[in-house]
Amino acid sequence: MLILKMENCRKKSISYSEHKTVTTGLSALSFNNVKCNINRTDLKKILFKTPNGKKTALCLSAKKKQTPGGITNDRYIPNRVVSNMEIGYHLLHSKNSQDEDRENHVDQVKRKLINETCNGVSERAKVLNLHNKNEWENSEKSAHYLNSLVNSVKKNTKRYISPTPDRILDAPDFRNDFYLNLIDWSCSNNLAVALDQHLFLWSAGTGEISQLFGMDEESPDYICSTSWQPDKGNIIAVGNSKNTVELWDAETQTCLRQMRSQKSRVGSLSWNNFILTSGSRSGEIHHHDVRVAQHHVGTLKMHEQEVCGLKWSSNGRHLASGGNDNLALVWDANYSIETSQPLHVFREHTAAVKAIAWCPWQNNLLATGGGSSDGHIKLWNANSGNLIQSIDSMSQISSLLWSKHYKELISSHGYSTNQLTVWRYPDMTPIADLIGHQSRVLMMSMSPDGEMVASIGADETIRLWRCFAVDEKLKKSKDLSIIKNKSYTALSRCIR
Structure with missing residues (x-):
């Protein structure tokens, strides 16, 4: 009976490969990405009865099915058809750009705090003046002065201070x-x-x-x-x-x-x-x-x-x-x-x-x-x-x-x-x-x-x-x- 059913499928021009995979569903079978449209009545005929009277699904493998005796490893094959790779790529790079923007903002706030604390000069200060510079705009408040200030802090040299009055x-x-x-x-x-x-x-x-x-x-x-x-x-x-x-x-x-x-x-x-x-x-x-x-x-x-x-x-x-x-x-x-x-x-x-x-x-x-x-x-x-x-x-x-x-x-x-x-x-x-x-x-x-x-x-x-x-x-x-x-x-x- 099984051989008759297989020959009926050959008459419908369905090709099978050496490694056949049968997927049961409501209305379709797939063999190595080749689909065979079968109606619900044909699907019922493929199923056969055992001598005990129980229905068993069709198995094309020649080996007997072994009962799993322990943990088995399987390989996950993603379905890239339903995945939008362009959106994922965009989200991945946009997240990195947001992190960079956040780090740049923190650096700007840090520089502004150091500038206002050490120099007292705000960002709204004039860059080009046509008059003489004030004392608080002299060269001491430049970046070189800030570096020397930081270096002077690192030098934790102790000096002697007399604990008794001179007079x-x-x-x-x-x-x-x-x-x-x-x-x-x-x-x-x-x-x-x-x-x-x-x-x-x-x-x-x-x-x-x-x-x-x-x-x-x-x-x-x-x-x-x-x-x-x-x-x-x-x-x-x-x-x-x-x-x-x-x-x-x-x-x-x-x-x-x-x-x-x-x-x-x-x-x-x-x-x-x-x-x-x-x-x-x-x-x-x-x-x-x-x-x-x-x-x-x-x-x-x-x-x-x-x-x-x-x-x-x-x-x-x-x-x-x-x-x-x-x-x-x-x-x-x-x-x-x-x-x-x-x-x-x-x-x-x-x-x-x-x-x-x-x-x-x-x-x-x-x-x-x-x-x-x-x-x-x-x-x-x-x-x-x-x-x-x-x-x-x-x-x-x-x-x-x-x-x-x-x-x-x-x-x-x-x-x-x-x-x-x-x-x-x-x-x-x-x-x-x-x-x-x-x-x-x-x-x-x-x-x-x-x-x-x-x-x-x-x-x-x-x-x-x-x-x-x-x-x-x-x-x-x-x-x-x-x-x-x-x-x-x-x-x-x-x-x-």
Whole structure:
């Protein structure tokens, strides 16, 4: 019967190969990709009955079917007819392009962050200017300077800092007031110290001490702040509790003029060329032009409590102020307009902000320090207003100073450490702790050569620390580079 069925299929011109494969379905059989259309009745005839009466499917193989005795391996043959290879190829390459775009975006963000953090220059800055470049656009902020900065960070060389002061001076009747600024070092190497109603000058070169002036001892008034004019080492501004700012000539020991515009004591002073800026207990900041008779040229109103910190940037473009209202503000250099809108308002401090210091080699970098309930040193980008870094010193911060020789920061502290701490920039790791004061340190000032720091505390002592002494070889190399730069500048000016 099976032979008759096979001969019927030959009559229908169906060719079979040596390796035949039969696929059963509803209406078709396939033999090596050759299809034979058979209706449902013919399919039933192909099936035959066994002697037991059971139907068995057709098997063309001569070998007997073996029962699988274990795990057998099979080969998967994909059906490429239903697969769209073009779409798969497109999706595979589009995924790689998306990953590349994502990596490029991360690199752009990283470069932008490094540029704004280190240089303070945004992408919207002008590429071609027809005027002279500002100080913050000099060649130091180039890619070579960034590479040298990275290399300097990698060099973790330790230097020796003496833990003991170089000299100790007595400061009797020093006023223990955190909000006053009673010490300043002039460019002529004279240290001015205000002791209650008297102002004394100590010459660091000769060691001589002289009294510049004294207030009426019967009056309750006292000196609140002192500040030397940066360009002239003989002019000093003195603020007092009589709401007055006085200008004195240290050489002739005469009072040049008195300027009154505040409504309360003047606790902070800062110079910007011929403009003297004063901060008062009322929270107002006043600008005085010392060249003219009508000295008052502007007022800044934003602080609600006493202004205890005041500093102009080295390029004279920005003014930073700190107050007892826990605010640190950055103002534009506009003297003639009375305004209450600063460029940036920093509210991150939780205590009075007295410690303020501008970076001498990076004009847009500002450091601020909080009081006893804060204790944080914060670094800001003055151009963008972004917080760069915050360090917890675990102590009250009274003043901050930058070292241009070693690219470091020194801070003075009150309760509970009563010490000075030197920090390495930019990782802000502590290098040395200078311990010696028996009570809180209230103020610091740096010598004109940048090698020594004078600190005064509530223990009525002035301690001189040689913490930034420069190596003679390094100092000579720097002097030679300065001379070369000056000669090149003079030569370039002669060429027309």
